[in-house]
Amino acid sequence: GQNIDQPTEMTATEGAIVQINCTYQTSGFNGLFWYQQHAGEAPTFLSYNVLDGLEEKGRFSSFLSRSKGYSYLLLKELQMKDSASYLCAVVNYQLIWGAGTKLIIKP
Amino acid sequence: DAGITQSPRYKITETGRQVTLMCHQTWSHSYMFWYRQDLGHGLRLIYYSAAADITDKGEVPDGYVVSRSKTENFPLTLESATRSQTSVYFCASSESTGGIQYFGAGTRLSVL
Numbered sequence: 001g002q003n004i005d006q007p008t009e010m011t012a013t014e015g016a017i018v019q020i021n022c023t024y025q026t027s028g029f030n031g032l033f034w035y036q037q038h039a040g041e042a043p044t045f046l047s048y049n050v051l052d053g054l055e056e057k058g059r060f061s062s063f064l065s066r067s068k069g070y071s072y073l074l075l076k077e078l079q080m081k082d083s084a085s086y087l088c089a090v091v092n093y094q095l096i097w098g099a100g101t102k103l104i105i106k107p
Numbered sequence: 108d109a110g111i112t113q114s115p116r117y118k119i120t121e122t123g124r125q126v127t128l129m130c131h132q133t134w135s136h137s138y139m140f141w142y143r144q145d146l147g148h149g150l151r152l153i154y155y156s157a158a159a160d161i162t163d164k165g166e167v168p169d170g171y172v173v174s175r176s177k178t179e180n181f182p183l184t185l186e187s188a189t190r191s192q193t194s195v196y197f198c199a200s201s202e203s204t205g206g207i208q209y210f211g212a213g214t215r216l217s218v219l
Contacts, residue, residue, distance in 0.1 A: 042212050044210070045207050091205040097150040
């Protein structure tokens, strides 16, 4: 079967660092996406990993370990506007989506 | 306007009625997708299309019909709406099946 696991909810403090994990078990793998979704809005693309290692993009970084079936999204210098859900999706011909992690930022 | 647009943004209907949700994209992307999003679930694929006149079922196709006569349009029809189809529906488009997907703003559908 296909399974993607993410924590349901996380809380962090403004200015801090948070790591959102995603583990997957899929029959195939051709890359992993992270999307951000603010409440009541559409998902928007954040990052894509296809090779092992860290991809850095400003305050956001995404890591992939294909051998462990594991990825994380690292958010630095948290801002209130980072309060959103973060969706992990594995490419196995189609995108297979995790249920998302709701990130709550407290001042 | 460039991008991907969905209409209507909100819709209330009754069980048994037919409802059509519209999706239009201006990028000439080959692939288009329909998802539903429910609390506690990830995005679930209803139908997708690789090109005009080519459509295929996703994970949860029952009760839905799609068509794609033109590259830019991909309407989703609920033939006889049921309460279990109350959800937020997102349309997306992409240059390739595993490529970055760009989403419309969504349609919030309530079936009473």
